[in-house]
Amino acid sequence: MIVSHIILKNWRNFQSVDVELGNRVFLVGPNASGKSNFLDVFRFLRDIAKPGGGLQKAISDRGGISKIRCLAARANPDVEMEVSLTEAAAKETLWKYAIGIKQEVRGYRNPYLAYERVWIGDKLILDRPDHDDEKDKLRLTQAHLEQISLNQPFREIAKFFDSVQYMHLIPQLIRYPIAFSGPTIPGDPYGQNFLERVAKTNTKTRQARLRKIEAALFIAVPQLKHLTDIKDESGIPHLEVVYEHWRPKGARQREDQFSDGTLRLIGLLWALLDGDSLLLLEEPELSLNAGIVSKLPALMYRLQQPKKPRQRRQVIISTHSTDLLSDKGIGGEEVLLLSPSAEGTDVTIASSVNEIQDLLKGGLSIADAVLPRTVPKNVHQMELFK
Amino acid sequence: MSSHIPINLAVEDDLSDVVLRKILPARYEVGVCYNQGGFGYLKKTIHGFNNASKWMPFLVLTDLDRVECAPKLIKEWLPIPIHHNLLFRVAVREVETWVLADRDRFAKFVGIRKALVPVDVDAINDPKECLINLANNIFILAFPGYDSYLTPVMLWFLVR
Known part of the structure; x- marks a missing residue:
């Protein structure tokens, strides 16, 4: 399944968003325009649906409702979101899930549900607040989505949200595990437990994936060979490669000796190979050579190949990279342009802007046609900084 | 409503960008500046700008460099009819000349x-x-x- 349509109201940077999404979505915009916050919508829904999660936890993990509500929210301050799920792009909507969140006007100012609605196709199957909610207001502090006993008619939605993956591997966390020990962030978005997750994968799958990654890695870093996972004497999992040098046998290196780029590439490829649910990628171009970055869209497209017929995996990518967006295979309808204003960030599909559409027709790539729009107006002043 | 005339720029380098902004009268408001470096980029993308100029005026500035004369360069780059909203200007020899002229x-x-x-x-x-x-x-x-x-x-x- 993919998210084919999303409506947001008062979510972080966005006062109002209503856009269609395809199999592959690129988010572009200036700094602090809300690219990560857009991705956070899906993480938020995952946090509600996942075991041990829930509405209250998802909100409190984000620092309370005042942190997730748009600063531009005024007359109607409810935070609202609605997502439509389809089997594949441009297909009929299978499910629709909508949620509105309010805050108590007095007392502890706890968040509670303004509404929670679920549709199968066009048929509304859940519409809260219902009769029971009227009798017991406390029920509105939890979503039906998070409760197995209540979400049975729309379990598929809960499963889908729960399987959303977010990947933003930070090499230093892997290279200096002792310095960053301590409780991990739920869902491990920054790859702190990446090696453990690799080790926990079923042996056959793991080896198959590592072989694939090794092949890609070899192209990027020709000195590296034989990517394997091993466990040391204390049972801690590691990744190991053979680094070829002047000695005939090469040197064995573990992940603490890998370069930033190597680790990022391994993490990225693993995330792409891992599962077939919605994948959120934050700036996949970081630490990578420009030549490799320019090939990432094609590589992602190949790895998105459907496991089940006609079900391509959905990937949402935030990026600033000219190289990544220079791929002429990226269409204007795949790019969401985020433009901040005093009334929150506007999200537009790049191809819906006539000018961009014609620039693309004239042979410009997304990087040429869209990225100049994301450059701050007074960027020249930066070099005069004293 | 603002009385400003919106205009987009397409230039080879930062200097051209700055010079154009300086030259443009105050009633113009620069929207987007397409500046990805080099005349190769401009030459490659000029058809796109010509296309898109039906929505908003574009001011393209390039250097003549070693080409004989400006009309020849324009003909060579854009052999098709130029949209009246595309202002294609060529600095003889380079935009640095304009700076020196002041x-x-x-x-x-x-x-x-x-x-x-x-x-x-x-x-x-x-x-x-x-x-x-x-x-x-x-x-x-x-x-x-x-x-x-x-x-x-x-x-x-x-x-x-």
Whole structure:
């Protein structure tokens, strides 16, 4: 399944968003325009649906409702979101899930549900607040989505949200595990437990994936060979490669000796190979050579190949990279342009802007046609900084 | 409603960007500046700008460099009809020439005598080099004869 349509109201940077999404979505915009916050919508829904999660936890993990509500929210301050799920792009909507969140006007100012609605196709199957909610207001502090006993008619939605993956591997966390020990962030978005997750994968799958990654890695870093996972004497999992040098046998290196780029590439490829649910990628171009970055869209497209017929995996990518967006295979309808204003960030599909559409027709790539729009107006002043 | 006329720029380099913004009268408001470096980029993308100019005016500025004349360059780059909203301008030889042509302010800015700035700037073959040499005027004065752009006036100053 993919998210084919999303409506947001008062979510972080966005006062109002209503856009269609395809199999592959690129988010572009200036700094602090809300690219990560857009991705956070899906993480938020995952946090509600996942075991041990829930509405209250998802909100409190984000620092309370005042942190997730748009600063531009005024007359109607409810935070609202609605997502439509389809089997594949441009297909009929299978499910629709909508949620509105309010805050108590007095007392502890706890968040509670303004509404929670679920549709199968066009048929509304859940519409809260219902009769029971009227009798017991406390029920509105939890979503039906998070409760197995209540979400049975729309379990598929809960499963889908729960399987959303977010990947933003930070090499230093892997290279200096002792310095960053301590409780991990739920869902491990920054790859702190990446090696453990690799080790926990079923042996056959793991080896198959590592072989694939090794092949890609070899192209990027020709000195590296034989990517394997091993466990040391204390049972801690590691990744190991053979680094070829002047000695005939090469040197064995573990992940603490890998370069930033190597680790990022391994993490990225693993995330792409891992599962077939919605994948959120934050700036996949970081630490990578420009030549490799320019090939990432094609590589992602190949790895998105459907496991089940006609079900391509959905990937949402935030990026600033000219190289990544220079791929002429990226269409204007795949790019969401985020433009901040005093009334929150506007999200537009790049191809819906006539000018961009014609620039693309004239042979410009997304990087040429869209990225100049994301450059701050007074960027020249930066070099005069004293 | 704002009375500003929105316009997009497409340029080769930062200097052209700054110069155009300076030249444009205040009633124009620059929307997007397409500046990805080099004339190769402009040449490649000019058809796109021509296409898109039906929605918003575009001002494209490129350097003539070694091409014989501006109309020839324009014909070569855009053999198809040019949309009336696409203002395709060519700086002879380079946009640096335009900077040098403002002799008063250029001389003041780099701190040299106005007479040292060439008068017939269009005749300079490599204006960028000339501009850099003038900005490094210490060298010119310290090593007379170093510069190949010595005008009679400059020469007079040096041998005086």
